[in-house]
Amino acid sequence: MVENTIKLLVVEDDYALNDTVKETISELGEVVQVHDGDEGWFEIESGVYDAVILDVMLPGQDGFTILKKAKEALPNLPILMLTAKGELTDKMQGFDLGADEYVTKPFYKEELLARLKALLRHTGVLGQDGALEVGNIQIYVEQHKVLVGNEEISLQGREFGLLVYLVQHVGQIVTKDQIFDRLWGFDSDTSLTVVEVYMSNLRKNLRQAEAQVNIKTLRNVGYTLSATNED
CATH class of the missing domain: 3.40.50.2300 (Response regulator)
Incomplete structure (x- = not known):
């Protein structure tokens, strides 16, 4: 797990x-x-x-x-x-x-x-056959494995957890506070800005892997992940 x-x-x-x-x-x-x-x-x-x-x-x-x-x-x-x-x-x-x-x-x-x-x-929180899918991404949660197309990419620690959380709520708005409370916990001493850092790193890794998803920032509201059309 x-x-x-x-x-x-x-x-x-x-x-x-x-x-x-x-x-x-x-x-x-x-x-x-x-x-x-x-x-x-x-x-x-x-x-x-x-x-x-x-x-x-x-x-x-x-x-x-x-x-x-x-x-x-x-x-x-x-x-x-x-x-x-x-x-x-x-x-x-x-x-x-x-x-x-x-x-x-x-x-x-x-x-x-x-x-x-x-x-x-x-509800899509647990994928069929253990996989979560959106766009050309497949996530095998128990194996801590992410495939973009047929290529595996490396996402460590909370960056992996962040992607899973966004995919579990695909098409929904998740706030920065919700992400922070989910991945770091209510009583964490870490600054809320850490969410922006991890989100930036996740976007960079997905972009480099040519993942067909878009993570949109809704100013003063939160983030939403959606699949994009193939080029």
């Missing part, structure tokens, strides 16, 4: 169960754990997560309230509801509010992992 290429959030107030969920899904990427609704919403608002596993019954804001707000603010964010409530009416309420998947406790670990993987593939 490559550090920071996929970031998952677990919002579950049962500490033991939260740990079990983390253990089950940790092979997919970095897992952040919180244990109440208010903290969960704070984390979701940051916009740096690829998927959320969300309990319904939580201290503070309940899961349905968070789900509704999250889908209004971040409609493309995959959310898997994890709850002891198995009644049809509860599931229907979750789906009506925009839940992408529903797993009822107690659950099989294999089922939870399989459903989460399916969500990540559906």
